[in-house]
Amino acid sequence: MKAVKYLPTFLFVGFIFTMMVLWLVLPKDSYSPQEKRTLAAFPECNTETLTDGTFQKSLDTWLSDHMPARSFFVGLNADYDLLSGRNGAKGIYLGQDNYLFPKPVQDGETLLKNAGYIQEFADDLDNIPVYMTVVPSSGAVNSDKLPAVHETYRDAEWITAFREKLGKNVRFVDVQQDFAKAAAKRQLYYKTDHHWTSYGAFECYRLLGAAMGYTPLAERDFDKEKVKGFYGTSYAKAALWFLPPDTVELWSNHQQPDDAVTVAIHDGQDNKTGSSYFFREQLKNDDKYPVFLDGNHSLVRITNTAAEGGTLIVIKDSYAHTLVPFLSQHYRNIVMVDLRYYKKEVSALVEQEKADAVLLLYSLDNLAADTNLSYLF
Amino acid sequence: MVFSSFIFLFVFLPIVLVLYYITPRRFRNLTLFVVDLVFYSWGEPMLVLLMMVSVVINYVAGILLGARRQKKSLSKLILVIAVILNLGLLGFFKYVGFLGETLQFVLPFLNIPILEISLPIGISFYTFQTMSYTIDVYRNTVKVQKNFIDFGTYVSLFPQLIAGPIVRYQDVAEQLVHRRENLQQFTDGVKLFLIGLAKKVLLANQMGVLWDTLRKSGESAGALGAWVGIIAYTFQIYFDFSGYSDMAIGLGKMFGFEFIKNFDYPYISKSITEFWRRWHISLGTWFREYVYIPLGGNRKGLGRQIINMSVVWFLTGLWHGASWNFILWGVYFGLLLIIEKSFLLKLLKKLPAVCGHIYALIFIVLGWVLFYFEDMSEMMRFAARLFGANGWMMSSEVLPTVIAYIPLLIAALLVSTPLFTTIYHKIKWQPLRMVVDNVGCVLSMLLCTASLASSSYNPFLYFKF
Numbered sequence: 001m002k003a004v005k006y007l008p009t010f011l012f013v014g015f016i017f018t019m020m021v022l023w024l025v026l027p028k029d030s031y032s033p034q035e036k037r038t039l040a041a042f043p044e045c046n047t048e049t050l051t052d053g054t055f056q057k058s059l060d061t062w063l064s065d066h067m068p069a070r071s072f073f074v075g076l077n078a079d080y081d082l083l084s085g086r087n088g089a090k091g092i093y094l095g096q097d098n099y100l101f102p103k104p105v106q107d108g109e110t111l112l113k114n115a116g117y118i119q120e121f122a123d124d125l126d127n128i129p130v131y132m133t134v135v136p137s138s139g140a141v142n143s144d145k146l147p148a149v150h151e152t153y154r155d156a157e158w159i160t161a162f163r164e165k166l167g168k169n170v171r172f173v174d175v176q177q178d179f180a181k182a183a184a185k186r187q188l189y190y191k192t193d194h195h196w197t198s199y200g201a202f203e204c205y206r207l208l209g210a211a212m213g214y215t216p217l218a219e220r221d222f223d224k225e226k227v228k229g230f231y232g233t234s235y236a237k238a239a240l241w242f243l244p245p246d247t248v249e250l251w252s253n254h255q256q257p258d259d260a261v262t263v264a265i266h267d268g269q270d271n272k273t274g275s276s277y278f279f280r281e282q283l284k285n286d287d288k289y290p291v292f293l294d295g296n297h298s299l300v301r302i303t304n305t306a307a308e309g310g311t312l313i314v315i316k317d318s319y320a321h322t323l324v325p326f327l328s329q330h331y332r333n334i335v336m337v338d339l340r341y342y343k344k345e346v347s348a349l350v351e352q353e354k355a356d357a358v359l360l361l362y363s364l365d366n367l368a369a370d371t372n373l374s375y376l377f
Numbered sequence: 378m379v380f381s382s383f384i385f386l387f388v389f390l391p392i393v394l395v396l397y398y399i400t401p402r403r404f405r406n407l408t409l410f411v412v413d414l415v416f417y418s419w420g421e422p423m424l425v426l427l428m429m430v431s432v433v434i435n436y437v438a439g440i441l442l443g444a445r446r447q448k449k450s451l452s453k454l455i456l457v458i459a460v461i462l463n464l465g466l467l468g469f470f471k472y473v474g475f476l477g478e479t480l481q482f483v484l485p486f487l488n489i490p491i492l493e494i495s496l497p498i499g500i501s502f503y504t505f506q507t508m509s510y511t512i513d514v515y516r517n518t519v520k521v522q523k524n525f526i527d528f529g530t531y532v533s534l535f536p537q538l539i540a541g542p543i544v545r546y547q548d549v550a551e552q553l554v555h556r557r558e559n560l561q562q563f564t565d566g567v568k569l570f571l572i573g574l575a576k577k578v579l580l581a582n583q584m585g586v587l588w589d590t591l592r593k594s595g596e597s598a599g600a601l602g603a604w605v606g607i608i609a610y611t612f613q614i615y616f617d618f619s620g621y622s623d624m625a626i627g628l629g630k631m632f633g634f635e636f637i638k639n640f641d642y643p644y645i646s647k648s649i650t651e652f653w654r655r656w657h658i659s660l661g662t663w664f665r666e667y668v669y670i671p672l673g674g675n676r677k678g679l680g681r682q683i684i685n686m687s688v689v690w691f692l693t694g695l696w697h698g699a700s701w702n703f704i705l706w707g708v709y710f711g712l713l714l715i716i717e718k719s720f721l722l723k724l725l726k727k728l729p730a731v732c733g734h735i736y737a738l739i740f741i742v743l744g745w746v747l748f749y750f751e752d753m754s755e756m757m758r759f760a761a762r763l764f765g766a767n768g769w770m771m772s773s774e775v776l777p778t779v780i781a782y783i784p785l786l787i788a789a790l791l792v793s794t795p796l797f798t799t800i801y802h803k804i805k806w807q808p809l810r811m812v813v814d815n816v817g818c819v820l821s822m823l824l825c826t827a828s829l830a831s832s833s834y835n836p837f838l839y840f841k842f
Contacts, residue, residue, distance in 0.1 A: 004811065005561075005564070005811065006560050006561070006563075006564045007811065007814070007815050008564050008567045008568055008571075008814055008815055008818040009560065009563050009564045009567050011815065011818055011819060011822070012567045012570075012571065012818060012822065013391075013394070013567075015822050016386055016387055016390055016391045017391050019386075019387040019826075020387050020388060020391045020392075023387060023388075035834065050422060051422045051423065052422070053420070053421075053422055056384075056419050056420070056422075059384060060382065060383065060384055061833075063383040063384055063387070063388070064383060064829075064830070064832075064833030065833065067383060067830055070830055070834070073823075073826055073827040073830035073831070074827070074830050074831050074834045076823060076824070076827040077824070077827035077828050077830065077831035078831070080824055080827065080828075084784050084785060084788075085780075085781050085782070085783060085784035085785065086781045086782065086785070087781065088777075088781065089781075090831075106774070149777045149780045149781060150777055151773075151774060151777050151778075152773050152774065239831070239834065
């Protein structure tokens with residue numbers, strides 16, 4: 001019984017030894033799917049790396065990347081932050097109904113600079129209509145579900161300022177008010193991800209119709225395939241593992257012939273082709289959003305032989321991946337470029353493709369941070 | 378290697394504990410000495426040689442002083458040489474760049490080259506430790522340490538090597554040779570270590586995040602935000618430093634050493650005089666013992682005492698870093714202490730205690746402004762913000778962050794008072810005490826590990842970035 005008073009020693013010594021042994025014996029992953037990054041490899045150990053200290057530094061990184069029960073500890077820390085009052089410590093708020101919201105962007109400087117690039121780009125294109133939509137952030141649209149204490153989402157203010165700088169050659173479609181209305185009834189954004197749901201993209205597709213001159217299909221024209229177990233990037237960042245997953249819906253037009261669609265992906269050396277908007281092999285991962293057009297690629301060409309319209313160039317971030325399948329119902333040929341990877345002049349591409357229209361589609365958060373829009377012309 | 382890292386907690390410490398306790402008792406200092414050198418060279422692979430030079434200088438000085446006890450003048454010469462060598466190394470590695478910059482500023486036409494020398498970790502601490510030994514041998518208050526391993530172990534003992542406490546040789550001379558490790562002491566050490574770790578990881582680091590946010594938010598924080606910011610820094614520096622001292626003392630206990638307490642709830646002080654009796658006690662003791670008293674202390678009249686205090690506080694400031702703001706910080710406290718000595722302390726005694734607390738805290742917190750900003754113009758800008766230069770209220774951008782930190786600020790406030798210690802010691806019922814002990818230890822272990830794990834967890838939003 002006397003030994004009981006030494007329990008802290010046994011707990012502490014037991015803990016540090018157990019951790020050390022587990023570090024040694026547990027198998028090591030080389031890639032972290034949650035963080036979407038390659039984990040550190042064991043550093044090279046020789047006289048040179050030892051004397052200049054690089055081995056020591058790299059070993060620290062290796063230990064952190066491969067610690068036993070890492071995701072348990074990361075989750076524990078997130079729970080502790082939340083309980084001790086710091087909702088949003090990892091840049092993500094937990095709101096009502098298990099909604100996760102990335103914190104608002106704090107700086108509008110890049111946003112306005114980008115407006116300038118887009119304006120110049122549009123002015124240079126003769127007679128080709130340029131449309132643009134900015135997707136407001138989930139926090140701004142679902143403002144009633146935000147936690148009581150949160151930083152201000154200034155989406156409305158910034159979108160107005162952005163729009164004013166675009167000039168007359170860009171036809172801007174503002175979705176904010178319709179989104180706010182629709183969000184009261186249905187889910188426009190995922191709870192565990194910053195992206196919009198298929199329904200959110202569908203709303204945008206309906207709103208774009210009037211400006212772009214197509215008659216949108218109705219919701220009943222689509223079959224919905226539901227895939228459960230989607231844990232998005234907000235979930236991975238927030239590390240609040242107790243939250244339930246989202247469901248991804250794959251909407252397909254049931255009148256569209258099976259062989260009408262081709263999706264050709266060009267990404268440097270890495271090219272592939274699919275016959276559906278959906279890349280189902282991506283569904284086996286926790287993050288299922290790349291099921292739409294296979295995620296981010298430099299250039300993707302989507303052809304639909306059953307559509308009536310001509311060629312549309314879409315300059316975009318990942319939000320477009322859900323929207324483009326809808327647009328594809330009305331354009332035979334959609335060329336989708338991602339300026340984060342596509343480093344050629346877009347104006348040249350527009351000419352070369354003899355495009356009938358150009359659509360720029362960005363989420364506000366990305367547009368306020370993306371410094372690649374100078375590649376437009 | 379810092380204590381709050383995976384490499385220390387889960388690799389170095391377990392291995393060292395095994396090595397230490399399987400070593401037969403009379404070789405344990407050798408084991409410690411070897412692991413100390415590994416510990417030091419982990420962060421400073423080459424500069425470990427510098428530390429060895431320092432060890433050798435003082436070891437030899439000790440031997441020479443011991444052999445020449447009778448010849449007073451020769452002893453003095455040896456001491457002077459040893460002190461010059463010690464301070465020379467410290468001066469060269471810590472202050473040469475600063476001296477060059479200052480001379481360049483004052484006498485720009487001389488074109489003095491400015492040397493860029495990186496500061497060897499812990500040099501300020503181990504230099505003061507070795508000097509305490511040599512001076513005490515000269516004063517004949519300690520025996521000469523003839524065993525090089527024992528002496529080397531004293532200087533480079535890894536728990537207090539890089540951030541104190543500054544252990545005087547006389548305080549550990551006996552333990553160095555005749556210590557008896559035991560499970561009770563080890564358990565006390567574990568508890569203290571985990572308290573220190575929690576202070577550092579769960580409080581200091583978080584307060585640091587708040588301070589960074591508020592400092593960088595500039596104008597939008599207003600005066601209120603600037604005050605919350607500097608208060609957060611006040612907590613950060615205390616929990617960082619005292620947490621480190623707790624971990625050092627706790628680790629010392631695990632290897633059978635007892636070091637003196639380094640912090641004694643400094644923020645509950647009623648005067649600056651009291652604050653410096655409670656803050657970084659080992660440094661204050663060192664300066665009193667080896668500078669203030671040898672200069673004559675308070676025994677040579679008030680005029681001389683003021684000069685002595687000025688010298689000590691100038692040096693205390695300078696010791697903290699090679700930059701004018703640290704000197705300013707030292708002189709600031711020197712001045713306050715002189716004012717307190719001459720009349721303020723007597724006045725404060727007549728006033729209600731709360732006046733003393735408020736007075737002391739305001740000047741301590743303002744002192745941290747001097748301490749933090751090495752760049753004078755930044756310091757002035759921040760000081761101006763404190764007094765309303767950019768408005769008083771916080772903007773709506775900053776407010777949510779501050780609100781989110783209120784629970785931790787309250788926790789920090791309570792932990793910097795003796796409240797929890799007092800309550801803990803009131804628990805007489807052993808089972809309850811044990812529950813508190815063990816639950817506390819487990820929470821500290823898990824939450825600190827979680828916090829360290831989290832700081833390396835960085836999800837990338839996009840696959841290819």
